Amino acid sequence: MKIIKLFPMVIFCLLSYFLYWKISNIEETKELSSAMLNQNFPKLDLEIISGNSPFSKLVGEQEFIVNYFASWCAPCRQEHAILEKMSNKNIIIGIAYKDSKKNVKNFISELGNPYETIMLDENGRAAIELGLYGVPETYFINNKGKIKFRHVGPLTIEKFNNIISLLSK
Amino acid sequence: MIGEIGYIFLIFAFTLSFLQFFNSVKISFFNFSEENFKFLKSLTYFISFFLLFSFFSLIISYVISDFSILNIYNNSHTNKPLLYKISGTWGNHEGSLLMWLAMLGLYGLLFTKFTTQESNIFTSRALFAISVINIGFIGFTIFTSNPFERITPIPLEGNGLNPVLQDPGLAFHPPLLYLGYVGLTIPFAYSIAALLEEKIDNQWAKAIRPWILTPWIFLTLGISLGSFWAYYELGWGGWWFWDPVENISLLPWLLSTALLHSNRVTEKRNNLKSWTILLSIIAFSLTLLGTFIVRSGLLTSVHAFASDPARGVFILSFLFLVTFFSLILYALKYEKIENNKSFHLISKEGGLLLNNVFLCASAATILLGTLWPLFVEVTTGKDISVGSPYFKLVFLPLIIPAIYLSGISINLNWKLNAMQSILDKLGKFFIIFIFIIIGIAFLLEGPAMMILGLSLSVWLFLSIINDMLDKIKYQSVKNKNKIKKLFLIPISTYGMYVAHLGVAVFILGVAISDTKNKYFEGILKVGTSTEVASYQIKFLEVSKNTDKNWIAEKGLFLVRKKEKEFIMNAERRIYKDTGMPSTEAAIYRSYFNHLYIVMGQEQPVNSGLRIVRVYYNPFIILIWMGAFIMALGGIISILDIKRGKKK
Numbered sequence: 001m002k003i004i005k006l007f008p009m010v011i012f013c014l015l016s017y018f019l020y021w022k023i024s025n026i027e028e029t030k031e032l033s034s035a036m037l038n039q040n041f042p043k044l045d046l047e048i049i050s051g052n053s054p055f056s057k058l059v060g061e062q063e064f065i066v067n068y069f070a071s072w073c074a075p076c077r078q079e080h081a082i083l084e085k086m087s088n089k090n091i092i093i094g095i096a097y098k099d100s101k102k103n104v105k106n107f108i109s110e111l112g113n114p115y116e117t118i119m120l121d122e123n124g125r126a127a128i129e130l131g132l133y134g135v136p137e138t139y140f141i142n143n144k145g146k147i148k149f150r151h152v153g154p155l156t157i158e159k160f161n162n163i164i165s166l167l168s169k
Numbered sequence: 170m171i172g173e174i175g176y177i178f179l180i181f182a183f184t185l186s187f188l189q190f191f192n193s194v195k196i197s198f199f200n201f202s203e204e205n206f207k208f209l210k211s212l213t214y215f216i217s218f219f220l221l222f223s224f225f226s227l228i229i230s231y232v233i234s235d236f237s238i239l240n241i242y243n244n245s246h247t248n249k250p251l252l253y254k255i256s257g258t259w260g261n262h263e264g265s266l267l268m269w270l271a272m273l274g275l276y277g278l279l280f281t282k283f284t285t286q287e288s289n290i291f292t293s294r295a296l297f298a299i300s301v302i303n304i305g306f307i308g309f310t311i312f313t314s315n316p317f318e319r320i321t322p323i324p325l326e327g328n329g330l331n332p333v334l335q336d337p338g339l340a341f342h343p344p345l346l347y348l349g350y351v352g353l354t355i356p357f358a359y360s361i362a363a364l365l366e367e368k369i370d371n372q373w374a375k376a377i378r379p380w381i382l383t384p385w386i387f388l389t390l391g392i393s394l395g396s397f398w399a400y401y402e403l404g405w406g407g408w409w410f411w412d413p414v415e416n417i418s419l420l421p422w423l424l425s426t427a428l429l430h431s432n433r434v435t436e437k438r439n440n441l442k443s444w445t446i447l448l449s450i451i452a453f454s455l456t457l458l459g460t461f462i463v464r465s466g467l468l469t470s471v472h473a474f475a476s477d478p479a480r481g482v483f484i485l486s487f488l489f490l491v492t493f494f495s496l497i498l499y500a501l502k503y504e505k506i507e508n509n510k511s512f513h514l515i516s517k518e519g520g521l522l523l524n525n526v527f528l529c530a531s532a533a534t535i536l537l538g539t540l541w542p543l544f545v546e547v548t549t550g551k552d553i554s555v556g557s558p559y560f561k562l563v564f565l566p567l568i569i570p571a572i573y574l575s576g577i578s579i580n581l582n583w584k585l586n587a588m589q590s591i592l593d594k595l596g597k598f599f600i601i602f603i604f605i606i607i608g609i610a611f612l613l614e615g616p617a618m619m620i621l622g623l624s625l626s627v628w629l630f631l632s633i634i635n636d637m638l639d640k641i642k643y644q645s646v647k648n649k650n651k652i653k654k655l656f657l658i659p660i661s662t663y664g665m666y667v668a669h670l671g672v673a674v675f676i677l678g679v680a681i682s683d684t685k686n687k688y689f690e691g692i693l694k695v696g697t698s699t700e701v702a703s704y705q706i707k708f709l710e711v712s713k714n715t716d717k718n719w720i721a722e723k724g725l726f727l728v729r730k731k732e733k734e735f736i737m738n739a740e741r742r743i744y745k746d747t748g749m750p751s752t753e754a755a756i757y758r759s760y761f762n763h764l765y766i767v768m769g770q771e772q773p774v775n776s777g778l779r780i781v782r783v784y785y786n787p788f789i790i791l792i793w794m795g796a797f798i799m800a801l802g803g804i805i806s807i808l809d810i811k812r813g814k815k816k
Binding site: 005006008009012013016018019020021022023024072074110 | 239242243320322324328443447450451454461465467481482485488489492493496497499500503504543544547
């Protein structure tokens with residue numbers, strides 16, 4: 001009869017432990033998978049705002065990164081500084097999502113240009129082909145032209161380096 | 170500027186909560202002095218004011234569209250009507266937490282001001298519990314979810330609010346629900362103080378009653394308003410979807426309903442004491458668990474906030490600490506408070522105990538069903554979802570006997586009831602009941618479930634009438650007419666009658682609308698028509714017009730029933746800033762019945778073909794009316810407490 005008073009606590013502890021275990025593992029499952037992984041990077045027919053089309057010399061030749069951004073997106077501003085830092089070691093192609101040429105140019109002149117090429121996906125057609133989830137979103141393409149990783153949301157430096165080191169393997 | 174003031178107020182409140190904590194520990198456990206107690210009281214008032222004003226400053230920042238605050242940039246827009254600018258304040262994670270805090274402050278204030286406890290040591294012990302909750306929640310807001318965070322450069326325009334949230338029903342649904350959730354802090358604080366005092370008696374139970382009733386009323390209103398919103402805004406045609414977050418909000422309601430009943434036993438019979446304490450601890454923990462589940466991204470639902478595991482870890486640790494120590498305290502003091510008087514099963518307390526068993530069991534099955542997908546995912550790696558078939562299967566068999574039982578319990582007296590007198594009291598009414606049910610079964614066509622539901626409703630209704638007649642008959646005052654005798658029945662008894670009448674009305678609505686509804690789902694071209702439940706519905710045309718912040722496609726439907734003809738407008742809105750669509754169902758009401766039309770997207774474009782859904786929901790309005798009557802019963806019961814104080 002005395003044990004009954006501890007019963008609620010025991011149940012509760014088990015439940016808490018389970019929830020803790022679950023939440024501490026949530027990070028791994030959080031990365032969204034994509035049907036585009038290990039597929040060839042699609043040839044996108046987009047207007048080029050600055051730089052050269054990546055399809056002529058990059059795809060299948062070199063590793064590169066495609067970053068979807070928008071001038072109206074607040075997390076993209078936050079991510080921009082990180083892209084700036086990483087752009088001297090990596091080739092980054094920027095695609096502006098549902099944006100206008102003028103706004104993109106203002107955005108770049110204000111925050112700097114980490115992009116080798118900037119393309120404009122004005123109505124979001126190309127985003128459908130890639131299965132874009134939201135901006136910012138970044139695709140990592142290996143030297144065989146295949147999409148190896150996809151990251152949804154702003155990148156951090158650790159995350160960026162982590163993916164780059166996995167990409168060359 | 171206003172943002173900084175709000176943030177500073179939040180930090181003040183946080184700092185003062187620590188002071189509140191240390192001071193309450195000092196005077197409740199070491200040496201008590203009246204002076205320190207006064208200081209503790211004024212601390213509590215200050216914390217409340219700071220929390221309330223911090224919340225107001227966020228509201229003001231929303232009203233003036235201060236986009237330098239990240240939260241406002243993400244959730245507001247200058248084109249939004251004023252009401253939704255204001256309601257945008259709590260339409261997101263950070264803002265809703267601040268509202269939570271403001272309400273916590275409000276309840277702390279009300280508790281300190283209006284507590285009927287004569288012992289000031291008791292009050293400071295309760296404030297000790299409240300200070301822990303204050304520290305936890307304010308800390309959570311400041312460290313993981315600061316609503317006043319700034320961004321530079323300052324954007325010119327905000328990112329809008331989720332369009333489905335732009336609705337009056339939803340503007341008031343969260344505040345009501347939170348008033349319920351947060352209100353359960355007070356019974357919790359009372360229970361902790363009582364455990365520390367090692368003294369639980371009738372007086373304690375009497376004092377705690379309004380503090381259980383208040384959150385219960387708000388939970389009832391908040392949940393039903395949310396359900397009504399989902400019914401006409403989401404366009405799914407139903408009123409309850411067993412969505413994880415709906416379930417999680419139902420748990421504190423079930424527990425506080427159980428608590429109301431068990432507390433009655435403690436008040437009248439000085440019994441079930443440790444059970445009442447345990448229920449108030451668990452009811453409060455369940456609100457914390459709900460917060461955790463909704464805000465950690467553990468479960469997906471229409472309610473999910475932007476998920477962040479770091480927040481989840483914080484709330485979980487807090488939930489764990491608070492509940493763990495409360496339950497340890499409970500286990501330590503268990504023998505001191507429980508006297509385990511046995512009582513007769515056929516008595517009001519027996520009936521209420523059984524009612525508690527059923528309510529708690531149904532809460533447990535809902536919790537299990539809601540968390541089950543997580544267990545399965547962890548153990549087998551499979552993704553499953555638990556939907557309404559499960560909940561209907563396990564919830565109904567538990568709640569149906571509970572309702573039959575409550576009809577009997579209303580008619581039972583406290584202490585021992587002789588079997589013979591019960592049979593005398595219930596005999597006549599039982600015969601009437603049987604006749605009505607047989608009558609219904611013959612007159613109305615419908616599945617067995619409908620007859621069962623109707624019988625529940627009739628049963629409750631008759632048992633209320635029966636008890637009332639009985640009370641009038643046996644009023645001790647002689648030579649008075651029956652009308653005068655009606656006034657001699659205590660107001661709280663009327664509150665009880667009204668609340669249970671609400672349950673009867675609610676069940677009537679569920680039983681009929683769930684079994685007798687008719688619907689049409691299909692593709693309609695402009696100019697064609699369909700028929701649902703003897704309503705002829707002709708799809709006339711679609712017109713487009715632009716409102717302040719959305720583009721509306723209005724579908725005109727000509728509805729004819731016998732000689733009556735009328736037009737119904739089903740709307741589809743596309744919000745300009747986000748491009749997100751939302752549906753506004755057209756609802757035609759006749760008596761208690763709804764004719765409900767939802768118009769979908771044109772597909773393919775320019776073909777004139779649209780998916781149209783028409784539902785005929787008889788008696789559905791009784792569901793929300795019943796919930797409202799329940800809440801009304803609660804309000805009547807609260808009125809009685811004032812009268813009781815005067816005596």
